[in-house]
Amino acid sequence: MKRFMSFTVVVVALVCVLLGMVMNASNHAHASFDCHTGCSSWGYWNGTSYGGITKFTVSNPGFYDSIASWDRYMRLGSGNPKIIIGIFSSKGGGYGTYCSGAGSGLKYGVYAYDSAGFNFLNYCLSVPQSDTNYDANFTVNGFGGPDCLAGDIEVYWQFHDFSDNHCISDTEEGTNNWNRIQLQEDIVDHVSGHQVWGSHWINNQWVSNNGSYVQQTRGEDFLTARNPPQMYWKNEPSTSYPGGQQYSCDYATGTTCTYGS
Secondary structure (H helix, E strand, O other), rough: OHHHHHHHHHHHHHHHHHHHHHHHHHHHHHHHHHHHHEEEEEEEEEEOOEEEEEEEOOOOOOOOOOEEEEEEEEEEEOOOOOEEEEEEEEOOOOOOOOOOOHHOOEEEEEEEEEOOOOEEEEEEEEEOOOHHHOEEEEEEEOOOOOOOOOEEEEEEEEEOEEEEEEEEEEEHOOOOOOEEEEEEEEEEEEEEEEEEEEEEEEEEEOOOOOOOEEEOOOOOOOOOOOOOOOEEEEOOOOOOOOEEEEEEEEEOOOOOEEOOO
16 A cells, blocks of 8 residues: 555656646747747848948847857848948857857957858957947948058947947958948847847948948838847938937847837
8 A cells, every 4th residue: 555655646746747847848938939040130221332330229138048149230241242240149159140259248240251251250359248238339431441451441339438440351351332231130049028128220321432421311122020039110211310210129029129128
């Protein structure tokens, strides 16, 4: 009789454990959106530009999966050559992310590719904690700048309390102008709740063939939102709202963002 009772107790305990595992898995499924193989949203303007500017919120999300990543950036060029400038964060090696080789945590950086698609430059440094949740400017100028050699392409970051720049040789890039400006956000994780708070993208500009900066005054040629990342124009670029105001976030549910939360 005692053996039977002991066996019954073991079976009941095992059933409870299994039920608990099923319930936890079910709760996880209901509380999160599966982006463990990657979710991306992006929009772009077509047309020749000698550079571009965007200004967006510096988010710094936490992660749930053991291997996860998040990126927010501006890309110049629809194919190759291309330049990618923005902020990037990863955990556990960062599947499919930029700057994962620089270690975990939030980085700012630039990647440059030549016409064959060879990544000849990646420059990544840590973003100080004091700069998160503030806006930062991200600039690419195909005509260079005062700290670069003649003919170089200058990339420039202006954060809340510091700035940095880097020079790219146009002979390696193969051009100083591109056929597209693209704004993009990626996440690799199980997205839970308001994982990446509502953020905005403003001051969107392109560089003309005489080196001047011009505010975007027309809507993008294409925009796709995977929800998450949620991405849409709160105020579309126009002559009355130059540069526009785009919102993005990474919420487990919904199609819109609450700015700042």
